[in-house]
Amino acid sequence: MKVARTIKSVRQLVIAARGNGEKIGLVPTMGALHEGHRSLIMRSVKAGNFTVVSVFVNPTQFGPREDFNKYPRPIRDDLKICRDTGVNVVFVPTAKEIYSGGTVTWVEVEKMSKPMCGQFRPGHFRGVATVCAKLFNIVQPDVAYFGQKDAQQAAIIKRMVADLNFPLKIVVCPTVRAADGLALSSRNRYLSTQQRRDATCIYRSLAAAREMIKAGVKAPKTIAGRMRKILEKAGSLTGVDYISVVNPDTLEEMKHVEGKVLIAVAARIGSTRLIDNLIVDADRR
Amino acid sequence: MKVARTIKSVRQLVIAARGNGEKIGLVPTMGALHEGHRSLIMRSVKAGNFTVVSVFVNPTQFGPREDFNKYPRPIRDDLKICRDTGVNVVFVPTAKEIYSGGTVTWVEVEKMSKPMCGQFRPGHFRGVATVCAKLFNIVQPDVAYFGQKDAQQAAIIKRMVADLNFPLKIVVCPTVRAADGLALSSRNRYLSTQQRRDATCIYRSLAAAREMIKAGVKAPKTIAGRMRKILEKAGSLTGVDYISVVNPDTLEEMKHVEGKVLIAVAARIGSTRLIDNLIVDADRR
Numbered sequence: 001m002k003v004a005r006t007i008k009s010v011r012q013l014v015i016a017a018r019g020n021g022e023k024i025g026l027v028p029t030m031g032a033l034h035e036g037h038r039s040l041i042m043r044s045v046k047a048g049n050f051t052v053v054s055v056f057v058n059p060t061q062f063g064p065r066e067d068f069n070k071y072p073r074p075i076r077d078d079l080k081i082c083r084d085t086g087v088n089v090v091f092v093p094t095a096k097e098i099y100s101g102g103t104v105t106w107v108e109v110e111k112m113s114k115p116m117c118g119q120f121r122p123g124h125f126r127g128v129a130t131v132c133a134k135l136f137n138i139v140q141p142d143v144a145y146f147g148q149k150d151a152q153q154a155a156i157i158k159r160m161v162a163d164l165n166f167p168l169k170i171v172v173c174p175t176v177r178a179a180d181g182l183a184l185s186s187r188n189r190y191l192s193t194q195q196r197r198d199a200t201c202i203y204r205s206l207a208a209a210r211e212m213i214k215a216g217v218k219a220p221k222t223i224a225g226r227m228r229k230i231l232e233k234a235g236s237l238t239g240v241d242y243i244s245v246v247n248p249d250t251l252e253e254m255k256h257v258e259g260k261v262l263i264a265v266a267a268r269i270g271s272t273r274l275i276d277n278l279i280v281d282a283d284r285r
Numbered sequence: 286m287k288v289a290r291t292i293k294s295v296r297q298l299v300i301a302a303r304g305n306g307e308k309i310g311l312v313p314t315m316g317a318l319h320e321g322h323r324s325l326i327m328r329s330v331k332a333g334n335f336t337v338v339s340v341f342v343n344p345t346q347f348g349p350r351e352d353f354n355k356y357p358r359p360i361r362d363d364l365k366i367c368r369d370t371g372v373n374v375v376f377v378p379t380a381k382e383i384y385s386g387g388t389v390t391w392v393e394v395e396k397m398s399k400p401m402c403g404q405f406r407p408g409h410f411r412g413v414a415t416v417c418a419k420l421f422n423i424v425q426p427d428v429a430y431f432g433q434k435d436a437q438q439a440a441i442i443k444r445m446v447a448d449l450n451f452p453l454k455i456v457v458c459p460t461v462r463a464a465d466g467l468a469l470s471s472r473n474r475y476l477s478t479q480q481r482r483d484a485t486c487i488y489r490s491l492a493a494a495r496e497m498i499k500a501g502v503k504a505p506k507t508i509a510g511r512m513r514k515i516l517e518k519a520g521s522l523t524g525v526d527y528i529s530v531v532n533p534d535t536l537e538e539m540k541h542v543e544g545k546v547l548i549a550v551a552a553r554i555g556s557t558r559l560i561d562n563l564i565v566d567a568d569r570r
Contacts, residue, residue, distance in 0.1 A: 007450065104396050105414070105448035110389045129390070130449075137450040163390035164415075165292065165422040 001082060002089045007098075007138050010052065010091045014139055017050040017088065025049030026141035028132060030057045032072040032186035033081045036176040040145040043173055045086045052139050053082050054091040056098065061127030072186055091139070098134065107133045107164070109156045112251045116152050116264060117275065120241045128153055129160050136166050144168055149175040149183050151264055151277040155251055175276070177203065183276040190272040194236060199269045201234035205243075206278045209263045213280045218257045220245035231267055241266035241273065248279050257282045286367060287374045292383075292423050295337065295376045299424055302335040302373065310334030311426035311453075313417060315342045317357040317471035318366045321461040325430040328458055330371045337424050338367050339376040341383065346412030357471055376424070383419060392418045394441045394448070397536045401437050401549060402560065405526045413438055414445050421451050429453055434460040434468050436549055436562040440536055460561070462488065468561040475557040479521060484554045486519035490528075491563045494548045498565045503542045505530035516552055526551035526558070533564050542567045 004010035014024055025044030029037050033055075044051040055078055062068035075092065082090045106126050112118075113125035136144065146154045154172045161170055176184045181203030182196075191199055205227035212223050224243040231240055245254050248262040264277035289295035299309055310329030314322050318340075329336040340363055347353035360377065367375045391411050397403075398410035421429065431439045439457045446455055461469045466488030467481075476484055490512035497508050509528040516525055530539050533547040549562035 011452070101447065103448045105392065105394045105445045107449070108391050108393060110391065112389060134448075134450045137452055140452060160390045162386065163388045163419075164392070165419045167296070167422055167425060 001079075001087055003079065004089055004091045005093060005097070007093065010089060010139060013089050014050070014052065018140075022050040023048065023143070024139065024141040025051045026135065026139045026144040027051065027053045028135050028144065028146075029053060029055055029078075030071065030186065031055040031078045032074055032189070033078045034176075034184045034186060034188075036147050036149060036184040038081060038085060039176050040147060040173050041082070041085045041087060043171065044143065044145055047143070049143060050088045051086070052089045052091055052141065053087050054093075054135055054139070056091075056093055056095075056131070056135075058098075058127060058131040059095055060099070060103070060130060061124050063121055063123065066121070067187075067190075072189060098131070103130065106130050107160060109160050109163070112152070112156050112159055115246070115251055115253070116242055116244050117266060118152070120266065125153070125156050129156060132157055133160065133164070133166075136161075136168060141168050143171055145171050145173060147175060148172050148279070149185065149276065151248070151262055151279075152251060155249060158249075181207065183274075185274060187272055187274060191269060192236075195270045195272070198234035198236035199274060201231050201237065202265055202267055202274060202276045205230040205265060206263055206276060209245075210278055210280045213257055213261065213263075213282050214285050216285070218282075220254055220257060223257070223263070227263075227265065231265070234269070236269045237267060238270060239268040241268070259283055286364075286372055288364065289374055289376045290378060290382070292378065295374060295424060298374050299335070299337065303425075307335040308333065308428070309424065309426040310336045311420065311424045311429040312336065312338045313420050313429065313431075314338060314340055315356065315471065316340040316363045317359055317474070318363045319461075319469045319471060319473075321432050321434060321469040323366060323370060324461050325432060325458050326367070326370045326372060328456065329428065329430055332428070334428060335373045336371070337374045337376055337426065338372050339378075339420055339424070341376075341378055341380075341416070341420075343383075343412060343416040344380055345384070345388070345415060346409050348406055348408065351406070352472075352475075357474060383416070388415065391415050392445060392449070394445050397437070397441050397444055400531070400536055400538070401527055401529050402551060403437070405551065410438070410441050414441060417442055418445065418449070418451075421446075421453060426453050428456055430456050430458060432460060433457050433564070434470065434561065436533070436547055436564075437536060440534060443534075466492065468559075470559060472557055472559060476554060477521075480555045480557070483519035483521035484559060486516050486522065487550055487552055487559060487561045490515040490550060491548055491561060494530075495563055495565045498542055498546065498548075498567050499570050501570070503567075505539055505542060508542070508548070512548075512550065516550070519554070521554045522552060523555060524553040526553070544568055 107129040244264045266275045392414040529549045551560045
């Protein structure tokens with residue numbers, strides 16, 4: 001496994017691999033890798049790709065009062081996970097390498113960046129789309145892997161790739177959960193023991209929504225109301241940013257549940273903001 | 286020479302050429318090709334590139350009251366010029382092929398899109414940057430050629446390529462002029478005989494600016510004042526959108542002329558809006 005710290009060196013490694021007839025798989029991450037990331041990496045490795053994992057805590061997707069500075073950066077553990085899973089190249093650039101001259105160019109995926117997390121994190125998805133466009137141009141992968149846990153991000157990146165004709169395929173992999181249902185997240189490590197216990201309210205609310213939809217409930221308000229009650233029973237809950245019932249591709253709010261539905265939640269447990277979601281097919285009971 | 290009308294077909298042709306070890310040169314145009322375009326094409330052909338010319342009147346870079354509908358589309362003449370200059374592929378997509386699902390994704394090069402033409406054509410450079418990003422991803426050229434005549438566009442595209450790490454080189458070629466100095470433009474064909482004669486005021490104003498700078502004049506106001514007088518002597522002049530004295534790379538206004546200076550003009554002759562510019566090195570007299 002090679003560790004590349006510059007754009008030039010990761011490009012050289014990728015060009016050499018492509019010269020050997022290999023397909024390139026990219027797993028863009030902010031590090032602090034967990035089983036969710038590992039599942040993305042394994043998907044790429046198992047597909048036989050020359051697999052590049054980028055580890056970059058992207059400053060442009062954090063707001064001024066967000067956790068950029070305290071975001072975990074356990075780079076040794078990350079490298080070990082990459083080595084153990086058969087990654088070919090880990091790309092670990094500095095912020096200066098990525099944003100050398102400061103950037104004045106932004107990729108904006110309008111409409112889809114507005115609702116849900118976009119309401120609470122202005123500029124976040126602009127930062128995400130821009131850094132992904134950069135990583136796609138730097139690594140030039142044939143396939144890039146994202147997790148369904150970040151449903152809005154995955155939908156936005158898929159749309160960006162389609163709209164800007166990036167010559168690559170986006171694969172979205174299922175959310176990996178702890179035994180009690182909590183979606184794995186690098187931010188889970190901020191939780192105290194009690195908070196960790198309470199945090200299962202998020203998955204429980206989603207599971208309840210799924211049951212309601214499967215039972216034939218059609219009104220998003222009814223579903224969201226029930227979910228909110230489940231969330232509010234958790235003692236460590238300090239706020240619900242949103243409960244959304246939307247089209248999984250366009251993120252448009254549904255007035256009436258039908259077909260595939262994305263149920264998404266963002267809630268704060270103590271000072272930690274967690275997100276999770278489920279896609280439910282209302283037509284398949 | 287092949288004519289490709291779909292993204293899929295142009296990609297196939299480019300991939301085959303690349304498989305034969307060829308370098309790909311892209312000349313993005315809106316058609317109505319003249320000697321200026323021909324010089325860009327020749328530059329690519331002479332460099333030994335597999336040369337792709339795109340001919341696409343991009344709707345997203347026209348404002349609602351601009352000349353999108355009347356913009357000339359002499360596609361037969363264009364194809365002849367391409368054939369005569371040794372182009373390998375002409376890519377002639379429909380607007381539907383390029384913007385199939387409608388686009389919600391935009392590439393914005395902030396700051397540099399604001400001054401000069403940006404003031405008078407809101408959204409223009411967002412449309413230009415977005416369609417160029419798409420064409421770069423569709424054709425995946427090693428080099429793309431732009432004309433210095435559209436100085437702001439060239440500076441913005443260079444910046445976009447640097448900021449988003451597009452894996453290609455931008456070559457900016459000199460403005461091609463008629464014997465009397467008028468910069469060639471597809472819009473020159475809108476001019477009446479009298480207007481065509483008067484239109485030389487633009488180049489004459491730029492030449493006067495160059496002389497002043499070479500003579501040691503340092504104040505942009507003095508230069509612009511003299512240029513405006515020259516322009517206003519032309520009977521067909523109906524307005525001066527701007528006279529700008531800026532840094533050629535950043536497009537920031539200069540307070541004091543030094544080093545390389547971009548002198549740029551946009552003026553209306555009758556109802557036709559024309560632009561032109563010169564880069565002058567104030568340190569080389």
